Amino acid sequence: MKKELKGNYSFEDYLEVFYMILDKKKMNRTSERYNILREIYEIEGHFSADLLYSKLKNKKYQVSKTTIYNTLNLLESFNLIEKHHFTDSYAQYERRNTMDSHDHIINLTTGEIIEFQHEGLQKIIKEIEKQYNIEVSHHSFTLFCYNNSQS
Ligand SMILES: [Zn+2]
Numbered sequence: 586m587k588k589e590l591k592g593n594y595s596f597e598d599y600l601e602v603f604y605m606i607l608d609k610k611k612m613n614r615t616s617e618r619y620n621i622l623r624e625i626y627e628i629e630g631h632f633s634a635d636l637l638y639s640k641l642k643n644k645k646y647q648v649s650k651t652t653i654y655n656t657l658n659l660l661e662s663f664n665l666i667e668k669h670h671f672t673d674s675y676a677q678y679e680r681r682n683t684m685d686s687h688d689h690i691i692n693l694t695t696g697e698i699i700e701f702q703h704e705g706l707q708k709i710i711k712e713i714e715k716q717y718n719i720e721v722s723h724h725s726f727t728l729f730c731y732n733n734s735q736s
Contacts, residue, residue, distance in 0.1 A: 594680075596626045599665065606663050620646045621656045625666065631677040631698060664723060671698060671727065686723065694732035 603622050607614055624640055625632075634653055641648045657678055660666040669677045671691050688706065690699040710721055 596623070599626055602663070602665060603660070606659060606665075610659070612659075617646070617648055617652055618656055620644075620648065621653060622660075625660070625678075625680055628680070631669065631679050633675050633677055635675070637678075667723075667725075669725075669727075672696070681723070688726040688728075690728045690730060692730055692732065 600619075600622065603618075604614055607618065612618075620641060621637070624637060624644075628637070628640070634650070634657060637657075638648070638650055638653055641653075657666065657668070661668050661678075665681055667679045667681050669679065669689070671677055671689070672693065687700045687702050690701060691697075692699070706726065710724060713719075714721055
């Protein structure tokens with residue numbers, strides 16, 4: 586039941602929003618920030634700040650960890666990426682695709698992360714929105730499991 590999840594944001598869409606954020610924050614549109622955004626856009630699935638850093642280093646880009654963390658925080662605060670704390674270890678990030686919201690199952694035995702979508706959840710969210718008269722911008726729902734020792 587693993588489903589291929591594809592986003593509908595193009596890189597140009599992403600960049601446009603990113604530049605709007607930078608302007609709003611009175612931050613410069615540097616090539617360092619551009620390269621970080623480009624790399625984030627190209628990574629499929631979940632990634633850590635360290636992985637992002639090493640990918641950029643491999644491409645011989647000038648980039649500091651501080652800028653990476655600052656950029657990740659910035660993107661997160663504007664909901665362009667999602668920050669997950671799946672386990673006690675380092676945070677994992679993921680690019681947000683507005684069209685394709687999904688949830689996670691974490692296998693704590695193997696560390697495997699399964700992404701899923703369930704229509705029922707959307708229905709529940711709609712009901713809660715109505716009940717509390719709110720508009721949900723995004724949500725986080727994570728299920729944890731262990732390997733069944735019987736199998
Ligand atoms: Zn995910």
